Each structure stands twice: as C-alpha cells, then as structure tokens.
Amino acid sequence: MSDLSALQAEVEVITDIDVLESVSRDQAALALHGRPLAAVRATSVADVQAVMRWATAHTTSVVVRGAGTGLAGGANAIDGCIVLDVSRMNSILEINQYERYAVVEPGVLNADLDRAAAQHGLWYPPDPSSWEISSIGGNIATNAGGLCCVKYGVTSDYVLGLDVVLADGSLIHTGRRTAKGVTGLDLTHLFVGSEGTLGVVVGATLRLRSRRSAGSALVVGSFPTVAQAGAAAMVISGGVRGPSMLEIMDRTTVRAVEAHLRMGLDTEAGALLLARDDSAHAESAALADLWQVVCKEGGATEVFATSQSDEVEAMFAARRAAYPALEKAGHALLEDLCVPLGRLPEMLERIDAIAAEHSVMIGTFGHAGDGNLHPTIVTPHGDEPARERARAAFEDIMHAALAMGGVLSGEHGIGTLKHEFVQYEIDASTMQAQERIKRALDPLCILNPGRKGLHS
Numbered sequence: 001m002s003d004l005s006a007l008q009a010e011v012e013v014i015t016d017i018d019v020l021e022s023v024s025r026d027q028a029a030l031a032l033h034g035r036p037l038a039a040v041r042a043t044s045v046a047d048v049q050a051v052m053r054w055a056t057a058h059t060t061s062v063v064v065r066g067a068g069t070g071l072a073g074g075a076n077a078i079d080g081c082i083v084l085d086v087s088r089m090n091s092i093l094e095i096n097q098y099e100r101y102a103v104v105e106p107g108v109l110n111a112d113l114d115r116a117a118a119q120h121g122l123w124y125p126p127d128p129s130s131w132e133i134s135s136i137g138g139n140i141a142t143n144a145g146g147l148c149c150v151k152y153g154v155t156s157d158y159v160l161g162l163d164v165v166l167a168d169g170s171l172i173h174t175g176r177r178t179a180k181g182v183t184g185l186d187l188t189h190l191f192v193g194s195e196g197t198l199g200v201v202v203g204a205t206l207r208l209r210s211r212r213s214a215g216s217a218l219v220v221g222s223f224p225t226v227a228q229a230g231a232a233a234m235v236i237s238g239g240v241r242g243p244s245m246l247e248i249m250d251r252t253t254v255r256a257v258e259a260h261l262r263m264g265l266d267t268e269a270g271a272l273l274l275a276r277d278d279s280a281h282a283e284s285a286a287l288a289d290l291w292q293v294v295c296k297e298g299g300a301t302e303v304f305a306t307s308q309s310d311e312v313e314a315m316f317a318a319r320r321a322a323y324p325a326l327e328k329a330g331h332a333l334l335e336d337l338c339v340p341l342g343r344l345p346e347m348l349e350r351i352d353a354i355a356a357e358h359s360v361m362i363g364t365f366g367h368a369g370d371g372n373l374h375p376t377i378v379t380p381h382g383d384e385p386a387r388e389r390a391r392a393a394f395e396d397i398m399h400a401a402l403a404m405g406g407v408l409s410g411e412h413g414i415g416t417l418k419h420e421f422v423q424y425e426i427d428a429s430t431m432q433a434q435e436r437i438k439r440a441l442d443p444l445c446i447l448n449p450g451r452k453g454l455h456s
C-alpha cells in the first residue's frame, strides 16, 4: 500500500470507509467499482496538482470525480486508487457580457452557470437532463449533450479554452477567450470528451449566447408505433428550419412517467413525439402548423399544439423525468446509442424486437432529432436471471446500432460500462494512435485507467 503521509502534508486525505464508498461510483447501475485507497476533495488547483504529483511519484491511479451523475461508470473507483473529487471547486469566476463568455471552476453545476448567465441576458445552451445536478467539469469530460443540442450543439461547441492539470501535476492552458483563434494545436477539443483519461479540468472558458426569445411553440404527436414517430422525427429534423428540441418517448416510458407525475399523458399511444421551436411567435406558429401536418400524414392519431409556456415546460419536464421514472420501476440499464437519422425508425423497431427476444422490458426515449436514443432496460430488483437477459439485450442493442452506421455512445461516454465494446466501433490503427496520445500526456497511465477503450 502506498504511503499517504506526503500527500497528507499537502491536502486533507479521506480514508473513512463510508465516505470512500459514497464517492466510489456514479449512476451506472451495471458498471463495477473498486475500493479506493483514499479520496481528496480538492478546493484549489494547487490541491489537484499536489494529488497528481504524489500519484506520479507513487505510480498510483487517480479517478477524477465531478458530481457523480455519469451513466457510464466513468467516475467509478478502481482498487487502490485516489478518488479526486473536484466538486468543491465550484466558483463562477467571471461572466463577460460583451465578449460573451464565462470563466468557471469545474465543479460549478450546469444550471447554476445558466442562472448566472441569465442575469446578464446571456445563455449557456448545453442542457443535459441532469443540468441541475451535473458539473461543468463532468459535462466537458463527457462532452454532454441535451435537449436543445439538436439546434444549438453540444458542450464542445461552447468550450473556448481549458486549464488542465496533467498526470505529472503540471498545469497547462489551452484555447482562447477571443471569438476566433488558431494558434497551436487544438488541445482544447482533445480534452473535451476525454472522460478524465488525459488530464484534470480545473478551469474552463465557455462561450455564451444571447438569451433566447420568449417565443416558443410545441407540437406533440401521439403515434400508434415508435417507428412511425421515428419517421416523423426524420422529416421534422430534416426540414429547412429544424426544431429547437425534438424528443421521443415510447409507450413504456410514457406509462412510467405518467405513474410518476400523474399529468394525463396519452398512455395508449405507441410513442409521443415532442417538437419545439423557439423562434419569434409568427415564425413558430407557421412551423407548428407544418409539423402538425407532418405528424398527421405520418399516422399520428392525435396531435396538439401549444404556445403556452406552462404547457410547453410541463411536457419537457415529463421528458426530463423519463429516466428517473423508469428507474423507479426496477433495476435500470440505460443505453446511449446514436444512429444516422435515416435509420431511426429501423433502430426503434429493432429495439422492440430485442426486448421481445430477451423477454425484458425496454423503455425508449431520447433526442430523436439527433438520432440519439436511450433504450432503458428495466428488470425487477433482485432478479438475477432477468439481469443476465438485460445484459444480453444491452449488447444486442449496441451491435444493432453499429450495424446501422451508428455509435456506442452519443453523449454519456464510454466509461467502464462500454470499454470492451470500443473495439467494434474503432479500428485497431486508430486505437493505436489514441494510445500514443494517452501515453504522451500520461506516461504512467495513472489517470482514469481502464476506460474509454484505452488499454493504457
């Protein structure tokens, strides 16, 4: 066991078993986790540097932790590691109204940044459903997406620059604060989505936009089948003026949400499609008319449109409640595949077929406009054979997505959960190039080892 005394001289080191257990895993039910040697709750860049210098000197693994809301086991401890929790580094250091950027520490919660930006008439668009509970550092490390990303892009589109502590404890600064800048290699976007395998994000400069107009129209279509809802999503998303949100919930999900929220959702529909536009009122109304026609022609049995903000918000609250609602029904194993839009209806049908083949319940919801689906396999608590079947269904869904030209993860990351499947998406030479980058930045391979498909 490594000697912690040198580290204890620099930072507070936690070894209490109950506290260690509480920081040893994220929200991915199936991903395994180990027993850490210790944890450190960093409050400064110097703390992070001290941990990394000590870890390098003692060749000890470090698992970086933000808010722990990840769904891929990315923040899960491994035996003998240090859990480096950066959630207490949570200050918003600057909001620049004229240059439209924010400078933040990594532990700032996504919603807190957006609320602070709003006070200046500005907006931080990336909006994972976990926006109230997930950290900017975690969002950057996973390149989080969300509901409005179909129109406004994902986290990487908003990261201008980063402060990163490398494995040896050195601090680097990437990117810029100006609107444009191409000096040097684009290291910023190498770290975005790297899931803590290349460095610890200790600061970020993020692009902000002007706050959106209040205008907003919502169209909700009830379809007999998920495939029909998927086909309508293809048409709406592929239109000249696409939606600002385009979400799908299948019948299993709608029923779970209705049981959870009791808001009078159509529980007989095969699927609900939610299309939102946020442009000025007149334009929104015209688009809503068009989408209603698309839904009806696509077989929708019921379509309603509203521009009442309370109704719009209620429907998106229902959509955001999808995962918590399904989780209430049992042990939930969540997928995160993304397929080309043209294959969306086929993928939705395939998921239903896989559920039948493995005799498991799957509730599918997700960002239909991006082709990004979250089939969630729910099994009764304590039913081991059902969990085995869920695991088999999980793998079949991944392979089906890959066979359709899709990817293993659209936004949650690979973490430990899908580590072994990366080989099916990325060829050996490309993985070797990634391993070389990993070793250049982390020669001892101590940062978040055993995840993201990296062997080093």
Ligand SMILES: Cc1cc2nc3c(=O)[nH]c(=O)nc-3n(C[C@H](O)[C@H](O)[C@H](O)COP(=O)(O)OP(=O)(O)OC[C@H]3O[C@@H](n4cnc5c(N)ncnc54)[C@H](O)[C@@H]3O)c2cc1C
Pocket (backbone or CB within 6 Å): 026, 027, 063, 064, 065, 066, 067, 068, 069, 070, 071, 073, 074, 075, 086, 106, 127, 128, 129, 130, 133, 134, 135, 136, 137, 138, 139, 140, 141, 142, 143, 144, 145, 146, 147, 195, 196, 197, 199, 200, 201, 202, 323, 324, 411, 412, 415, 448
């Ligand atoms: C109810 C619910 C809804 C969700 N909805 C969405 C959604 O719509 N879209 C979406 O993309 N995700 C969603 N998620 C997943 C999750 O919230 C995101 O992956 C989020 O970005 C994780 O942030 P976190 O702070 O919790 O990170 P953690 O879970 O703590 O860590 C995630 C990964 O990032 C690494 N990491 C964390 N902080 C740092 C740092 N400072 N430097 C380097 N590496 C770091 C960790 O090592 C780990 O690999 C949802 C989760 C839940 C529970």
